[in-house]
Amino acid sequence: MEGDFIKINKWLLPLSWLYGLVVGIRNALFEMGILKSHAFDVPVISVGNITVGGTGKTPHVEYLIRLLQDRWQVAVLSRGYKRKTSGFLVADDSTNACDIGDEPFQMKKKFPKVTVAVDRKRVHGIEELTSSNNNLDVILLDDAFQHRYVKPGINILLVDYHRLIIYDKLLPAGRMREPLTGKNRADIVIVTKCPQDLRPMEFRVITKALDLYPYQHLFFTTLEYGTLSPVFKDMKPVKDSMELKDLKSLHCLLLSGIASPRQLIEDLKPHVAQLEPLSFADHHNFSAKDIALINDTFAALPSPKCIVTTEKDAARIVTLKGLSDDIKKNIYSLPVHISFMLNQEEKFNENIIGYVRKNSRNSILVKRKNDHQSQDCHHSGDRPRTISFRNN
Known part of the structure; x- marks a missing residue:
């Protein structure tokens, strides 16, 4: 309820x-x-x-x-929570999750043509984005x-x-x-x-x-x-991809570092033979002790088995040192989409x-041109324009 x-x-x-x-x-x-x-x-x-x-x-x-x-042309501006950089930064092909944060990295990886930037000061971030790209x-x-x-x-x-x-x-x-x-x-x-x-x-x-x-x-x-995909694609994973129905006979370790894992736990339970949740704090930075715990927990699970993690966590897990080869071959990220109801x-x-x-900027330019022409013809005063969803 x-x-x-x-x-x-x-x-x-x-x-x-x-x-x-x-x-x-x-x-x-x-x-x-x-x-x-x-x-x-x-x-x-x-x-x-x-x-x-x-x-x-x-x-x-x-x-x-x-x-x-x-x-x-779309840009995403995020704070970049728990990133190891500061100030305004635009993601490129060399950017990693430590530079811009988990979620921005995930979005840049999934939508490479979209501009993804981070700045704690959002006003400054928007000014930087609009001044550097007139077509945004x-x-x-x-x-x-x-x-x-x-x-x-x-x-x-x-x-x-x-x-x-x-x-x-x-x-x-x-x-x-x-x-x-x-x-x-x-x-x-x-x-x-x-x-x-x-x-x-x-x-x-x-x-x-x-x-x-x-x-x-x-x-x-x-x-x-969506379809589960291997986190370590270069490690010859057990399967190139999996659907939820493919987990039915597997003992599954759910590895997550998100704010609210309970919904994911409840959703996965019906799809697996056994679910072992291993949850960390949101945006958790995994230590050597955490990695040892992950290795030991997965090793203790009976076969056949796999690890499921979120796309956000996968952005950090792929850079971790010390994970066992068995984990790297059996860990998959689970994409989440939304669907509207009613x-x-x-x-x-x-x-x-x-x-x-x-x-959009093109519409605004046309509006301004028409307003200017109207003012020249009718000598009307300046009329302030406010971009607002409620006004539209």
Whole structure:
């Protein structure tokens, strides 16, 4: 059921009140204009959440990339969490996960023609991207819902079905990074990781409970898993690829370093003979002790066996030293995609494509030219233009 992964530490609620006071003051400073939000002439779409932990940001950003990349020049700008570099950096063929972080590296590897950049200061990152590429059509901000220094044209808020924000509490008692009212900044709210057999009544209950404004669009998505591929392709893997159904007779070690592995664990259990989860913290840097634990855990599993990991973890695992050859021949990454429910995909796509089309640089140049001609003919005053999904 919805909210079933939530655990509230009630004894920490007084600290949550203090935390909420600080966050509330910060948000108020933005609302009053004391802290400035910057808008840009290029379409900017932000994808993020208001909770700690994974809500499926990367597969949703990848969905947007697939939707837009054949029509426009797309750039993805991320913070590059836990990378070993600093400042603004654009990924190229020599870039690795340590340079830009796990998720940006994963996206660059899967979409080599898309510009992937990292910068903790998103305003500076957007300025660098737009000044260096006049043909850039749209920028996707990864994990930036709370980065209020940028004013995106579309603000997408992701909400985990298993950790619905209506049932959660602020840090540190719960997992929320700002009060529930933060959802009001979203143009689009997506309830992610929904069970595929969700009943119509449950959709209605969640819709009513979220209590969104008329200008906000609500969508529901579920996770789908693709074909498993070898992490170490040069090690002559046991199989060149595998489907989930091929795991039925295997004893499987699930190796993950993600924020919320519980959903993945529950999804894989029905597909394997035995599942042994080995979970580390999100973006975990594996030590020699960790590698020894991985080797020993896999060696103890009965045959036939394999290791399954996430694409994000695979970006770091492929660089590890000390993994046994047996592991390298039997470890596979499992890609995750999203699928829209309630036949909502076309509506979502139209919203995104319509916004980008109306606000792309070419459209803006035409608008400015027409406005200039109209002003010359009618002597009208300057009319400010704001790129906004709500205005479109």
